[in-house]
Amino acid sequence: MIGRALIGLLALALPASIALAQASDPAALQWLRRIYAASQKLSYTGTFVYQQGQQVETSRITHIADPAGPHEKLETLDGVPREVIRTRDAVASYAPATQTVKIDRYLGAREFPGAFRGEIGELSQNYSVRKGDVERVAGYDCQVIWLEPRDRMRYGHRFWADVNSGMLLKTRTYDEKNGVMEQFSFSQLQIGGNIDREKVKPRYAARARDWRVEDSAAARADLAKAGWIVRSAPPGFRTVNELTRTLGGTPGVGQIVLSDGLAAISVFIEPAGQAAPEPGLIRQGAINIYMRQLGNHRITVVGEAPADSVKYVADAVEFRK
Amino acid sequence: MKDRLSALMDGELPEEEFDVLVPRVGADAELRGAWDAYHLVGDALRGYFGADLAAGVARRLREEPTVLAPRPSSRQGAGRVAWYAMSAAAGLLAVALVVWTALPLVRPQPQLTADAAASAPIVPVAASTAAPAAEPKPRVATAEVENYLLAHQLYSHTSAMQGVAPWVRTVAEGRDGGDR
Numbered sequence: 001m002i003g004r005a006l007i008g009l010l011a012l013a014l015p016a017s018i019a020l021a022q023a024s025d026p027a028a029l030q031w032l033r034r035i036y037a038a039s040q041k042l043s044y045t046g047t048f049v050y051q052q053g054q055q056v057e058t059s060r061i062t063h064i065a066d067p068a069g070p071h072e073k074l075e076t077l078d079g080v081p082r083e084v085i086r087t088r089d090a091v092a093s094y095a096p097a098t099q100t101v102k103i104d105r106y107l108g109a110r111e112f113p114g115a116f117r118g119e120i121g122e123l124s125q126n127y128s129v130r131k132g133d134v135e136r137v138a139g140y141d142c143q144v145i146w147l148e149p150r151d152r153m154r155y156g157h158r159f160w161a162d163v164n165s166g167m168l169l170k171t172r173t174y175d176e177k178n179g180v181m182e183q184f185s186f187s188q189l190q191i192g193g194n195i196d197r198e199k200v201k202p203r204y205a206a207r208a209r210d211w212r213v214e215d216s217a218a219a220r221a222d223l224a225k226a227g228w229i230v231r232s233a234p235p236g237f238r239t240v241n242e243l244t245r246t247l248g249g250t251p252g253v254g255q256i257v258l259s260d261g262l263a264a265i266s267v268f269i270e271p272a273g274q275a276a277p278e279p280g281l282i283r284q285g286a287i288n289i290y291m292r293q294l295g296n297h298r299i300t301v302v303g304e305a306p307a308d309s310v311k312y313v314a315d316a317v318e319f320r321k
Numbered sequence: 322m323k324d325r326l327s328a329l330m331d332g333e334l335p336e337e338e339f340d341v342l343v344p345r346v347g348a349d350a351e352l353r354g355a356w357d358a359y360h361l362v363g364d365a366l367r368g369y370f371g372a373d374l375a376a377g378v379a380r381r382l383r384e385e386p387t388v389l390a391p392r393p394s395s396r397q398g399a400g401r402v403a404w405y406a407m408s409a410a411a412g413l414l415a416v417a418l419v420v421w422t423a424l425p426l427v428r429p430q431p432q433l434t435a436d437a438a439a440s441a442p443i444v445p446v447a448a449s450t451a452a453p454a455a456e457p458k459p460r461v462a463t464a465e466v467e468n469y470l471l472a473h474q475l476y477s478h479t480s481a482m483q484g485v486a487p488w489v490r491t492v493a494e495g496r497d498g499g500d501r
Contacts, residue, residue, distance in 0.1 A: 036481060036482055059492075074485045084485055084492060259476075261478070263477075264476055264477040268472070278459050280458045284490060300469055302472075
């Protein structure tokens with residue numbers, strides 16, 4: 001009896017979701033490429049459910065593929081109305097309650113569509129990618145793809161992609177104990193067909209003329225030259241972007257982005273306000289945010305990665321001049 | 322006298338009485354014992370005792386004199402609940418014993434959030450990992466957290482496959498959901 005209990009405990013302690021030496025299945029990697037291609041070329045509109053913990057949010061998403069770049073809109077259907085509009089150049093977030101538009105511009109048009117293409121090799125070094133069964137989501141038959149982390153520095157994922165179009169209909173993120181941290185899932189969806197362009201226009205555009213606009217004014221930057229470095233990244237992560245930007249009204253905030261081919265971790269470096277926050281961790285779904293003080297700067301690390309990875313990065317930030 | 326002591330504990334004792342009562346508590350062994358017991362019971366009810374109960378009790382007893390001051394009014398709520406629960410019972414020590422034995426011995430920290438999540442009705446996606454209880458949570462406004470999420474989301478590669486969907490994280494209500 002005790003022996004069995006012990007084995008049970010051991011099984012619990014072992015990271016069941018970690019795929020140590022398993023090679024990725026080439027057919028599964030091909031599925032990832034297909035999912036990516038579908039996200040670029042398909043037009044769709046549907047209702048979408050986001051779940052994390054006991055929180056459930058329903059939104060409407062419409063995406064219109066266009067040779068000149070995609071037009072996308074997300075609008076919340078529960079709670080406070082919000083809208084996010086994404087185009088080739090920028091993402092604008094409209095908050096009618098506070099009468100604010102937040103605009104985040106892509107550094108270059110190149111960035112966004114090409115971002116994923118070259119990274120499947122890198123991704124498969126950090127995750128074991130395998131095909132699962134075919135399951136139904138929102139009425140569509142979907143191929144299940146498992147992405148199992150090769151170590152504890154990243155989360156596991158499971159994707160459901162429409163067998164016919166390759167479109168990603170559902171994703172789940174798993175923690176190191178194989179618990180579901182977050183789920184995105186379409187509950188109703190129309191792929192292709194005639195989608196009204198009005199559906200991707202901001203509802204608040206006319207009224208928003210008088211709203212407060214917070215523009216990120218992002219620009220490429222050499223933060224290492226300015227003295228800011230991430231001494232060592234967690235295994236499998238590397239720096240992919242360095243920029244300066246305006247954040248919450250503070251200009252000149254440094255941002256360093258690290259990626260493992262799938263998950264990203266951002267480091268924000270800004271002058272600390274009068275009241276320096278206590279160091280600590282905030283979690284939002286699969287996103288961990290860790291803050292600490294370094295000299296008279298506040299270091300904030302945000303990533304869809306385990307708390308340990310995010311803290312690892314925060315502790316590795318240094319100023320060398 | 323005991324009710325004056327309870328008022329003192331809750332920070333509700335008028336100032337003039339405070340000046341009289343505090344020296345008396347200091348001099349009177351019986352009053353001091355009651356004062357200690359009130360605090361022990363209050364602490365136990367609030368779940369402050371962890372795994373190392375005996376050492377914790379001993380330490381608390383040693384530390385008692387240092388809390389001989391009115392509590393700030395913001396903490397009155399918890400104090401009052403503890404006192405009402407206590408005064409309804411016949412014997413202080415009996416209550417204390419019941420509370421102590423009722424407390425799970427191996428409990429790292431009071432984790433109301435995790436317990437609530439575990440006992441919740443059928444929820445398709447379980448709150449599987451709350452942030453470690455020992456980890457302090459920085460005081461950051463929701464709007465500020467949202468700014469970081471927005472700024473990060475643009476560079477997250479998952480959005481290359483999922484399109485605009487992950488932005489729902491930045492507009493979702495009930496922030497801090499993972500910790501509640």
